[in-house]
Amino acid sequence: MCRGLTEICTRSRSFFVATLPDPFTVGFVRTQDILTLTPAGIYCPAGDFFVDPMRPVGRALVTHGHSDHARAGHDKVMATAPTLDIMDVRYGQDFTRERQVAVLGQAVRIGDVVITFHPAGHVLGSAQIAIELDGFRVVVSGDYKRSQDPTCLPFEPVQCDSFVTEATFGLPVFRFPDAETEARKLLASQALFPDRTHLLGAYALGKAQRMIRVLRDLGYDRPIYLHGSMVRLCDYYGRAGIDLGELRRVDPAQRGRLGGEIVLCPPSTLKDTWARKFPEPITVAASGWMRVRARARQKGVELPLIVSDHADWPALCATVREVGCSELWVTHGEADALVHWAGMQGIEARPLHLMGYGEESDEALDEAA
């Protein structure tokens, strides 16, 4: 049941709580009293702000720096310091008129609600946003994962009445091995094919740095080569105190000499002419989609590494249980299975089918990976 019950009972409407066993009908603060869906995305009327809006708005609270969540052009943006930095690196310093730094764990009142940011374990700076109104707490988790990631703070479960979750990998077929096991496959392949370039497709924010760090932790100390578009964010991670070892930008003229090296590039470039100039390149991709063979093969991946910055199915289920919510909103991804599972647990679940997050297009595959 709702953890804010005592507070609610002090309100005039609360009388109905005692007489109506179904809390979803009347007289009760519910998720939709705090959040509504608009064409721009999730909106909180009581605080007059949006969470991860897809269009320019007055005030945006941003969970993390991925481009499907963090867009330029809002009047005010509130986010963790690393997320603001990442937006600055990606969009330039004029990405918003006014920045407000969210300090993890620090409650802030906005209008009638109190909001708090908590780490989400997805990428550097990623956060969940807890929103409280009249003792009812909604947590908008953004993207998150529960597995180990040396490049960001781990997910922190926050007790709540309502949990808003993604379900990018919301099918029980998605169970991910640990990242070290997968990274070892890359090193083994490099040993077997010492003359071929291993082109590792990984999203420029988060996945790339995590893979590099995991390789370093396995003792790989040779230079790692970067596609030009990855340099700025890797530099930023370095400035933020995450040591990625020696990184070198790929000089297009020298591609033919990078046999045997590991080269990181955005997944969308794996099949470009850019990639063909390396000696007998092996296409490697690090993504949760690699769990399904048809997906990996369709992308032309020769060495799939199942590494995701999203929660897999066991993690989704465990998280929903841990936060103790009675309502569950599923923003995007494979919502049907998670909604079905939640129903079996007695949780009122609702798929939102929000468009714009982790869409099935190529660009978004890069995002959601």
Place this chain on the structure above:
Amino acid sequence: MKAFAQLLDRLSFEPSRNGKLRLMADFFRRTPDPERGYALAALTDTLKFQHAKPALVRALLEERVDPVLFNLSYHYVGDLSETAALLWPAAAHPGEPPLLSEVVMTLATTSRAAFPRQLTLWLDTLDEIGRWALLKLITGSLRIGVSARLAKTAVAILGGHEPNEIEDVWHGLVIPYGQLFAWMDGTGPRPASVDPAPYRPAMLAHPLEERDVASLDPKDFSAEWKWDGIRVQAVAGHDADGRRIAKLHSRAGEDISAAFPDLIESLRDPRFGDSALDGELLIMREGRVQSFGTLQQRLNRKTVSVKAMADYPAHLRAYDLLAESGEDLRSLPFTERRERLEALVDRLHDPRVDLSPIVAFDSWEQLAEFRADPVQAGAGPDADAIEGLMLKRRESAYVPGRPKGLWFKWKRNPFNVDAVLMYAQRGHGKRASFYSDYTFGVWRGTPEAQELVPVGKAYSGFTDEELTRLDRYVRNNTTSRFGPVREVEHTTEKGLVLEIAFEGLNRSTRHKSGLAMRFPRVNRIRWDKPTGEADRIEVLESLLNSPNER
């Protein structure tokens, strides 16, 4: 099992031949006997056991997984073995995974009743990749793009031998191939070759694409007719006791001698020698090649009656010579092999064996005319049994498999029609998560009230990139869904035109259009073409009556 599963996993994604060889050679080098031997048996498809039914896998899974979650997962993944491998609940105390040898030997001895329990035990001990490999193995559906030939080539690499040397001794070997690996490791002698009339893996042709023609010089190629029969290898030799043995092998290496005693008789002739000949099996009556339908009267039979032999006399039309008097000719250029073939057929002087004639030509244009009208090129009454042309590079050695740029098959013109995409369905196997099966239609009715009538379904002819684009198009233009099928927008204003190529057309009462297409495939995607300009049913109906239809 674990190392083998990882090998299968890697192989299933590795596109390059060299990459596959390296992965297999590395595995054979690192894996001890007898495990590598059983792996080789699995890769060459020589393991014999009763395959498990997919229904069993499904039943075991349904006992463990919520039905809704199972269905959503299966629908998403598209492959039952893979779905089961991914969904199987992790065991609390998994235990040691089995060795591949244990799996193979247990499969041979476990009763049908005890099998589900055994399979459950194995699945509990393996991880996702292990379970996938096990299920693929026991359901007999490895399909990882490795031919038996390639696996043997990888073994040959171990010992620095030629793949053909392995092939020569292969028939005398037994699983788990301890003798073979000992030979490769240099710790044992070359195993004895026991098959006096062995099958030699066939050399195959690539379809000739229009764009190939421009880059090929007609002077480099020799042309022959492509016959509408079945390809066979006729081989003779002497066994250890000096007896003369003759065999007829199908293209897949199956021994079909028992069904063709009439031909075997001809091959036993000492003038044929210890030779191996590549040719087309045909039925000849009164000097004329009979249709494929007639040939079928003699195919897939264990034995044959005297009457059938008289009614459907078997004939061998020779086009290549792989060995002569015990000498391996496969490394010689085609022209040299052809000369020796001509001499042999002449010497044999048997009405049941003749030569497939060379079609002389000066230019691709001229050859295209011959292909369109074989009678003009002197094919005579046999023209009806011609499927097209074979082009063989004069210099080409006889290379098993489908080497690039050496042999081409140039089939007679397929038909083309511009049709409109109407429905799309998810594919199977590696395409399971894509809409890759397309039902298309052409216009019917008056211009004021025209409607699309479905005329066929295509699921090939496009590249992976095109598939990705088609899939996205389908998802973005769906008007309704029923089960795995999506209806795609198809009006006179909006929709997508597909240029469909097909081999032939039949009348059909089962189809709404009254027509059935043979082998339709997507020739081109006409992103540019308005649907209103797609073809009308009359275009197809006129083809039905065309004399060229076959």
